[in-house]
Amino acid sequence: MDQVIETLKNADNILEVTDLCKFFKAGRKQTLKAVDHVSVSIRRGETLGLVGESGCGKTTCGRTMIKLYEPTSGKVVFDGKDISTLKGKDLLEFKKNVQVIFQDPYASLDPRMTIGEIISEGMDVHFHLSEQEKNDRVADLLNKVGLSAEYANRFAHELSGGQRQRVGIARALAVEPKFIVCDEPISALDVSIQAQVVNLLIKLQKEFGLTYLFISHDLSMVKHISDRVGVMYLGSMVELASNYDLYDKPLHPYTQALISAIPMADPDGEATRERIKLEGEVPSPINPPPGCKFRPRCRFAMPICEKEAPQLLEVEPNHFVACHLCHQKNQ
């Protein structure tokens, strides 16, 4: 019976990641564990936020999930198919279904191609369209992202940062994907432009029923856009919960510190708010500390933390934490 429920639960997962690892060689004998046994599933139509400090493996995780990097070990199942075994037509189909919006809109658009060419490049591969159909679709997409159709003949350098990011979004949408990895899509933009782009992403999600993996270090924006949020630290997922649970009652000491460090635009609130100070910086992922990786900076470090790496366990319904302290409390 349990198994049936389990399969039913899994049925609406668009992406299931089990024990995903991505190691890079760093020198002759050293390996950099960028993603270290991450397991997560993403439901159809939801937005999963992924936060953490720079160098914690968020981007690598996102890229490995969609086969931009070959995983070192672990399994990724997209729409019921294991992506490592995909070949030929299936692989092409997979690549059509997952798209990426990159961080830097200044670097991710080819300066020698017109906006129309950039957007229609993917269509050439996946659809067989006549020139006229293609132009119509490009115009349609440009309108969807809030640009006028005449931008199709311009070059990337003629556009502002916000406009370029809109082109990046149009390019991702061009092949009608189901799943989009948004890799820090707003961090290079101004505050007021950020709001525009985020509003656009939310609108498009509703319109096309898209699933997003939203990678960012801006915690308040992640809260705004996500349904569930995962927190990464040194290549591991330390906490995964719905966005209300995570921001209202964070359980992992690292998440607590992260959330208390978010600057708030409220002088009185700031003055009275208790802040958890994190000492030091993220250790190198080449030689991470043994046991719990967060131990050297943790306020509550216990002897067991040094010996054993905590597992990501469900301590409350749909609230997963990798911390010995929370596990003990729960027992």
Next chain:
Amino acid sequence: MEKENILEVKDLSVSFNTYAGEVKAVRGVSFELKRGETLAFVGESGCGKTVTAKSILRLHKAPFAVIKEGSQIICDGKDVLALNKKELCKFRGDEVSMIFQDPMTSLNPTMTVGKQIMESLRIHKGLNKKEAREEAIKMLKMVNIPSAEKRIDSYPHEMSGGMRQRVMIAMALACSPNILIADEPTTALDVTIQAQIMDLMRELKEKMNTAIILVTHDLGVVANFADRIQVMYAGQVVERGTAREIFYDSKHPYTWALLSSVPKLAKEAKQELYALKGTPPDLILPLNCCPFASRCEYCMPICKERNPFETAITDTHKVSCWLQHPNAPKVKSFYDREVQ
């Protein structure tokens, strides 16, 4: 007791000469800074906050950037714009120093950090090598760099972003300047490191009684740090006031827009954020109207004809907006609407 003004800027205008024409980046900005006070410049990119900050140190290259006649910068009784080269060298670093935005690119990669800190100590304080080194170690300890004796011989690439920013702060404070200009000091850093750096700056400010000019686009950083805030748009100051006045009682539609485009943690997720439409005006063109008129929800006919003058609401709170005119309709900020 009223503190004395350490810096007075009057009617500062800065233009850049480009092939396309003269870009008027700063248009008649005036402000003053008191001893030990923190003043924040807030605004979108391209609104002239960094240009204003840099002109205090006269860091703009001469033929391309021109500080217009009639501008006045008076620092501690000295007319900064009249300083000659030698005096300027003495002025920079000794009386006013600056922390730049990107700690990755603003340190010299070919020099150890110790040497870079010692450089200013030797020039301004005339210390010999040994004394300067000791002083530099003291500075590194002050900014909480672990094992400072060893770290002083590291090169910038051996350090993390947060550490480099600490070195920049140590360097800027080495000669205990009266004014510290921090140009987006935490933009390139993670939130936890950002909190550390802001705590450090707050601590040092209290210890050394340095006046700080903080340039940033992040209203969150400002809330807990600045005494006074000055909101800039298209090279002009559109609103100024104490932090509380700006956050709780702002009067300019642009300030409202800035405040509401940041998602609030307490708010429901996935609601539409307030997004400003359009883009800031082209600074090459002359501006005879309110610069914000084309993007403003409350735009009136007069806004497109004349630039508003500054209206004082309290002694410290001043707004440049036609809505403050006695004949203007009374409108309620959409920011207030949201909060309630």
